[in-house]
Amino acid sequence: MIGIYLSGTGNTKYCLNKLTRALDENSAVYALSLKEEENIVNEIKNNDTIFLAYPTQFSNCPYYIRDFIKRHKDIWKDKKVFCMATMGLFAGDATGCAARLLKKCKAKIIGGVQLKMPDAVCDSKLLKKSVEENRKIILEADKRIKEIANIIKEKNIYPKEGLGFLAHLAGLFGQRLWFYSKTKGYSKKLKINSNCIGCGMCANGCPMNNLKLVEGKMVIFGKCTMCYRCITNCPKKAITLIGKEVIEQCKIENYLPNNE
Ligand SMILES: Cc1cc2nc3c(=O)[nH]c(=O)nc-3n(C[C@H](O)[C@H](O)[C@H](O)COP(=O)(O)O)c2cc1C
Numbered sequence: 001m002i003g004i005y006l007s008g009t010g011n012t013k014y015c016l017n018k019l020t021r022a023l024d025e026n027s028a029v030y031a032l033s034l035k036e037e038e039n040i041v042n043e044i045k046n047n048d049t050i051f052l053a054y055p056t057q058f059s060n061c062p063y064y065i066r067d068f069i070k071r072h073k074d075i076w077k078d079k080k081v082f083c084m085a086t087m088g089l090f091a092g093d094a095t096g097c098a099a100r101l102l103k104k105c106k107a108k109i110i111g112g113v114q115l116k117m118p119d120a121v122c123d124s125k126l127l128k129k130s131v132e133e134n135r136k137i138i139l140e141a142d143k144r145i146k147e148i149a150n151i152i153k154e155k156n157i158y159p160k161e162g163l164g165f166l167a168h169l170a171g172l173f174g175q176r177l178w179f180y181s182k183t184k185g186y187s188k189k190l191k192i193n194s195n196c197i198g199c200g201m202c203a204n205g206c207p208m209n210n211l212k213l214v215e216g217k218m219v220i221f222g223k224c225t226m227c228y229r230c231i232t233n234c235p236k237k238a239i240t241l242i243g244k245e246v247i248e249q250c251k252i253e254n255y256l257p258n259n260e
């Protein structure tokens with residue numbers, strides 16, 4: 001079994017690590033990025049069971065996840081796949097969005113889970129919580145992950161959150177119909193303002209190689225999968241995507257005790 005994740009502010013990485021370690025402490029977990037794709041494709045080919053995890057975006061899965069599945073459609077045949085989506089409030093059928101694509105690629109979907117975590121949208125006031133509230137949300141997620149791991153280990157029963165017909169309707173009518181344009185492709189809306197000091201930190205962490213430092217200036221290539229990693233890590237809060245200014249850099253480390 002292996003885990004593969006896309007994670008901007010760290011929530012999905014955190015949850016996937018907890019679940020896979022609880023199930024098998026030797027399991028390997030890989031961050032999906034264009035740079036690592038070839039390696040990850042090989043890992044998928046060499047393993048039977050894949051835990052695929054990503055943040056919910058407008059009750060959908062991020063475009064890069066869908067693009068990755070489709071570009072490598074032949075590697076999924078007969079793989080057992082568990083889909084995990086983290087969310088700020090309402091996921092609808094975020095797991096189902098990847099699961100349906102994977103089924104078309106002949107994967108067997110063994111289950112899905114949608115976990116509430118702190119909100120990742122750094123440039124919006126919506127859904128923002130205090131540090132204490134976010135800590136509680138993470139503790140709840142920890143508890144659920146433990147319960148899920150126990151049921152899987154003891155009874156071989158996997159949750160099926162987001163995979164059924166009702167969840168499909170909830171995701172579709174709750175959000176996707178109205179916001180589909182936001183996730184139908186890579187975003188070209190990322191902006192960098194004049195506070196940028198050209199440190200290049202944003203480029204280093206981008207899973208899409210969407211940013212490059214050229215002669216001291218950042219260039220944006222229009223292939224953003226809206227993960228918010230650059231936005232949450234920029235020391236000058238110079239990057240925005242959905243909103244106009246950075247309200248809070250939402251990385252999970254801000255809400256964890258020091259030793260996690
Ligand atoms: C562009 C964008 C869209 C989002 N849409 C939703 C949504 O529809 N429903 C929801 O509950 N959370 C939504 N969120 C919140 C994230 O899914 C949530 O914070 C997630 O845990 C972030 O995971 P990460 O830290 O691994 O990137 C959205 C976040 C982003 C960046």
Ligand code: SF4
Nearest residue numbers: 196197199200202234
């Ligand atoms: S991390 Fe921020 S300051 Fe550094 S290059 Fe990127 S946008 Fe500029």
Ligand code: SF4
Nearest residue numbers: 206224225227228230
């Ligand atoms: S440009 Fe920023 S938000 Fe977009 S994919 Fe790269 S790191 Fe994520």
